Amino acid sequence: MRVFNSPPPSEAQTRTRILQAAQRLFASQGFDGTTTRDLAQAAGVAEGTLFRHFPNKKSILVEVATSGWVEILTDLLTELSEMGSYKAVAQVMRRRMWNFHKNVDLMRVCFMEVQFHPDLRDRIQMEVINKMTDVAEAFFQTAMDKGIYRQTDAKLVAKVFLGMFAIAGFSNNTLMEPDASPQEMQQMAEGLADIFLNGVLAKEC
Secondary structure (H helix, E strand, O other), X not given: OOOOOOOOOOHHHHHHHHHHHHHHHHHHHOOOOOOHHHHHHHHOOOHHHHHHHOOOHHHHHHHHHHHHHHHHHHHHHHHHHXXXXXXXXXXXXXXXXXXXXXXXXXXXXXXXXXOOOHHHHHHHHHHHHHHHHHHHHHHHHHHHHOOOOOOOOHHHHHHHHHHHHHHHHHOOOOOOOOOOOHHHXXXXXXXXXXXXXXXXXXXXX
């Protein structure tokens, strides 16, 4: 009887396994608490294989962080393009908050590490934050041109919008409990959207 062995994983598949393992470990143990040996074991590869794909542990962090943010950017692009109403901000915010909530540990690691790794900060700024701001700015400018939102600085509005759902997504024991339910997130999203769209001043009689 002939035994057919599975073909060895490709270089791309091995790289993906390393990044997936890194995301799990960085989220559960933190960047400093994870060794390259831990990463290799979790990915099911030799430590030498790890360094064949990445020069050091920090480069893995940069790749994991950037990939995670690119996914968030892609989701935001899709969400804004499919939004049926310019007033449906709460739906966008709730879904983005939920995604942030699911990855809050990893995102917190990224935010802490950017203080110590300028290359990580610069890459996230260039490849993610700037692009997210540009997408949101174009979205809000279109709404202003249509007369749905009042005319103001669209880039500033975009930064405020992105900042609101980022803070809501990262907050634990401040805006939202760490084990918040989908219903509580919905209420938070609707409250933030209401403040964003209508402000806090009472309407003049």
